[in-house]
Amino acid sequence: MRKIAKTRATRAKHVKAKPARGSEHKSAHVMLMVGTRKGAFFYHSDAARSRWTSDGPHFLGHIVNQVVIDPRDGHTMLAASKTGHLGPTIFRSTDMGKTWAEVPHPPRFSKPENGTAPRTLDYTFTLVPGHPSEPAQWWAGASPPGLFRSEDGGLTWNEVAELHRHPAWEKWGGYQTGTPDGAMLQWITIDPRDPSHMYIVTSEGGVFETTDKCVSWRPMNKNVAVTFLPDEFPEIGQDTHCLQIHPTHPDRLYQQSHCGIYRIDRPSDEWTRIGRNMPKEIGDIGFGIVLDPRDADSAWVFPMDGTDVWPRTSVDGKPALYRTSDAGATWKRLDRGLPRANAYYTVLRQAFVGDGCDPLGIYFGTTSGEVWASSNAGSSWKRIAEHLPRILSVTPAVL
Amino acid sequence: MIRVSIPSPLHSYTRGLSALECEAGTLAELAARLDSRFPGIRFRIIDEHDRIRRHIRFFVNQEMARDLQYPLAAGDEVMIVCALSGGV
Numbered sequence: 438m439r440k441i442a443k444t445r446a447t448r449a450k451h452v453k454a455k456p457a458r459g460s461e462h463k464s465a466h467v468m469l470m471v472g473t474r475k476g477a478f479f480y481h482s483d484a485a486r487s488r489w490t491s492d493g494p495h496f497l498g499h500i501v502n503q504v505v506i507d508p509r510d511g512h513t514m515l516a517a518s519k520t521g522h523l524g525p526t527i528f529r530s531t532d533m534g535k536t537w538a539e540v541p542h543p544p545r546f547s548k549p550e551n552g553t554a555p556r557t558l559d560y561t562f563t564l565v566p567g568h569p570s571e572p573a574q575w576w577a578g579a580s581p582p583g584l585f586r587s588e589d590g591g592l593t594w595n596e597v598a599e600l601h602r603h604p605a606w607e608k609w610g611g612y613q614t615g616t617p618d619g620a621m622l623q624w625i626t627i628d629p630r631d632p633s634h635m636y637i638v639t640s641e642g643g644v645f646e647t648t649d650k651c652v653s654w655r656p657m658n659k660n661v662a663v664t665f666l667p668d669e670f671p672e673i674g675q676d677t678h679c680l681q682i683h684p685t686h687p688d689r690l691y692q693q694s695h696c697g698i699y700r701i702d703r704p705s706d707e708w709t710r711i712g713r714n715m716p717k718e719i720g721d722i723g724f725g726i727v728l729d730p731r732d733a734d735s736a737w738v739f740p741m742d743g744t745d746v747w748p749r750t751s752v753d754g755k756p757a758l759y760r761t762s763d764a765g766a767t768w769k770r771l772d773r774g775l776p777r778a779n780a781y782y783t784v785l786r787q788a789f790v791g792d793g794c795d796p797l798g799i800y801f802g803t804t805s806g807e808v809w810a811s812s813n814a815g816s817s818w819k820r821i822a823e824h825l826p827r828i829l830s831v832t833p834a835v836l
Numbered sequence: 837m838i839r840v841s842i843p844s845p846l847h848s849y850t851r852g853l854s855a856l857e858c859e860a861g862t863l864a865e866l867a868a869r870l871d872s873r874f875p876g877i878r879f880r881i882i883d884e885h886d887r888i889r890r891h892i893r894f895f896v897n898q899e900m901a902r903d904l905q906y907p908l909a910a911g912d913e914v915m916i917v918c919a920l921s922g923g924v
Binding site: 474520521522523524526539541543545546547548555557558 | 846
């Protein structure tokens with residue numbers, strides 16, 4: 438097993454991390470794990486979340502899609518990595534990132550049985566700790582679209598065959614190619630009340646739901662627009678960029694799609710386009726969405742230009758978040774501390790997050806290598822890092 | 837014995853070795869032997885369908901070998917190359 442002993446983890450601590458959602462702490466030390474095109478960088482806050490120290494680089498030169506701390510044990514970390522030449526793998530740390538070892542069996546596709554085209558794993562995109570009642574379970578989403586499960590804390594990974602052998606999977610999951618970085622299974626969400634109830638998202642299929650722990654699946658895309666297809670409201674074919682289940686009111690979900698911002702309240706299976714209430718000159722296109730565990734009616738988005746060739750940069754070069762406090766009926770602009778002009782930020786779907794603390798800390802990383810932080814629910818902003826490589830993800834943990 | 841040249845992106849597996857010797861009758865056998873000695877190295881250069889990865893090349897005695905069944909004989913020199921293919 439490949440081991441990396443020297444990671445420059447200068448601030449690695451043997452302390453337990455807490456889940457970055459629902460924390461009741463008025464003050465908290467937050468750790469941000471920033472995955473970039475050229476490695477990972479960690480940032481540690483003081484108790485007020487106003488001063489930050491850096492730790493890194495880790496895996497310099499690797500394409501690190503995400504680094505995640507397991508909130509269930511508070512110290513196991515997984516990192517999804519590949520390089521420009523070498524195939525994809527997963528690194529694992531059990532000492533808060535001080536040392537890392539490659540896992541013995543990273544995600545990979547099996548050989549197809551029914552004459553379908555073989556899929557070759559390009560990269561693992563997202564890593565998701567399993568339900569708290571299943572402490573050794575992890576989930577991973579990949580490109581080309583694939584769902585993988587580990588039952589041993591991330592050491593060995595296997596395909597979720599029930600999904601990959603579903604008769605409709607070739608249509609639901611998309612194909613090996615796609616723009617700009619290939620089609621993906623890009624989001625995995627577990628109902629906190631029931632580990633058998635999950636949602637996944639594919640970049641060419643939209644949202645899918647299982648209520649029997651992956652045995653059966655069904656699309657859940659009703660009323661979500663796909664303006665670039667002949668049928669604007671197909672059963673599948675949506676490009677849901679981000680899907681967030683509310684951690685304390687799990688019947689409510691929000692999604693930021695290629696074609697708008699939506700909310701759903703289960704058991705309804707029809708989405709409502711709450712992005713219609715955004716200012717027309719801003720629109721409702723973006724990648725990520727952030728929720729507050731104490732308030733199911735609040736959500737934050739980072740709108741980007743979705744006109745003509747879909748630039749996906751801050752509208753008019755003026756970065757801003759928009760917050761709703763009434764479940765999407767109205768939206769308020771938040772831009773204090775952000776650049777006033779000439780800032781064409783792109784914030785990718787895993788690079789816009791909340792820490793769950795009270796007041797909510799919100800963070801985003803840009804493809805131009807800046808990390809911004811707010812410790813007051815987005816009311817004001819401070820840049821805590823710059824000059825980093827292209828940021829692919831920002832993952833918070835409360836220490 | 838086959839003499840094998842290892843590119844720098846794989847040195848973390850070989851504990852810094854840039855060249856080593858191994859017995860093998862084919863490239864596939866060579867990859868398997870390397871993986872048993874340096875676990876994980878094979879999947880970084882050969883995918884789950886036993887295909888050489890897109891940006892990896894094997895040269896046997898300076899001739900590019902695209903097939904893992906390429907035969908090897910004692911005294912052969914195998915060079916594993918991270919193919920130059922632009923960059924970002």
